[in-house]
Amino acid sequence: MTDTTATTPEAISETTHDATHRQPAAPGVIRWGIVGTGRIARRFAQGLAHVLHARLDALWSRRAESARAFADEFGGTVCANFDALLASGIDALYIATLQDSHAGYAIAALQAGLHVLCEKPATVNRPQLERVLAAARDSQRLFMEAMKPSFYPLYRKLREHLANEPIGEVGFVRAGCSVPGVPADHPSLSFEHAGGALLDIGIYEMFLAVDWLGAPRDVQTFGRLGATGVDTFASLNSQHERGFAQLFCGLDLHGKGDALLMAGGGHVTLHEPWWNPSRATIRYADGRVVELDEPFEGGGLNYETAHFCELIRAGQLESPLMPHDTSLRMIAMADAARAALGVKFAGE
Template sequence: MIRWGIIGCGRIAHRFMQGLNVLPDCALVASWSRRPETVTAFVEQYGGIACESIEELLASDINAVYIATLPDSHAGYSIAALNAGKHVLCEKPAAINLHILETILKVAKAKKLLFMEGMKPPFFPLYRRLKKHLLTDPIGDVGYVRAGSSVADISLDHPNFSYDLAGGATMGIGIYEAYLAIEWLGATKKVQAMGRFGDNKIDMFPSFKPSMNRVTGSFIAGLICTVKAMP
């Protein structure tokens, strides 16, 4: 039985619980949020205990933690949970830069615990079928990836528009496009980027052209993501 603790009780945590509730070998044990009113409502709906601090949550009878907070806090909570002996599933992006991610992975390796980013596309049934088809397609390897997404139904006070909370289109949704490019074309060698920053200093309309270089040749991906407030 996987006994889960949840850090952060916002919209994403509610979506996580939709899946957790149908798994027979999982249970929600404890939850904590920086906003006490959200954790109270959360446990009333899903069960478990409402913790008053992250220390209380990490000391509870859990063996795994799901981190559903904003990107700026992912690293701190992940390292705290790993040091407390808990496996970690962290919302994307797992970290805001490579150096921080390497620090998290170093702790996970030292503790012999699982640290996993909540990157969901690889687990979609349709994506799995597509991947299986492309891997056996007689036309050959994938040589170009073009991907895009847009979010235009959030208010200006949403964390996605906060520079201090690591908001912006790239961190919020662009990571999905980047994943697809790396999944099919391999690690990047060079990235060209252009876009527009908003008054709040976040990237709102970025466009990327990463160049990959697999053993079989050179490849390019075109990636576009946008985030826009409701009028």
């Protein structure tokens, strides 16, 4: 689900709060900053403790009390405003706010010379993402959308296994998740903050389809809108370069589940919850069954963070596991699905 941190990049009138008496970083240590201190930011900070040669140096949230409590628990200096965070000496910024603010924060950070790891969805729509990627190119800084599944040990082991013992080219993907009982005041239901099932949950399913099937060619969408004007359920049939996908996402039905990858020589089940993958079953057409079991540590976000740090040290500007084209293809699917349902946010 989406983080509940408020998102407007406005200054807060608090004094700097140093919880760690910060010392200069050792050579090779990546100094992180965080904007937003909600649930996903907490998971990031917990995972950062499992990443070698990386540390939390600074943070900012427009909710001063939340920021101070966050620093007391995880360390880091609470900055007086977002500009102070950008100027705090950090190497990389993790954006953990609501999606309507992602583009603005990312562009400002890139222009300030920082590398940016941005929570999903990277932006609300494709034009915003194109502006972010242009800022990354201009500044020669690394930008990556924090789409976590592909970095998990299970997902990487599955890729390796299928390369060595293939089932053929995957031609069909089925995946979905729907979570009922979302409180009426939750940001996922906020039109103002660009909420809705497609951007909050469906972006995961879109990643899976794009990652295995390539660029979308056609997206057909059925769904419904809730009282606030955002989509509360959507069902997508999509055609891609290399096959077809059936995806669903919702905020009013119960549908947490697995994912299915089908090919000519067998199929793969990514067991629930597939977006935090730890188990997979591969069933070959000849009857052979292979079980993969790869537990994860640190909450899971540590794997994408470690990868991002490695890219910084190597001077890379794009991830081979989560390239810019994947983000562009995902948000293009979301744009098409929202257009079909008539969901258009302010400024679009």
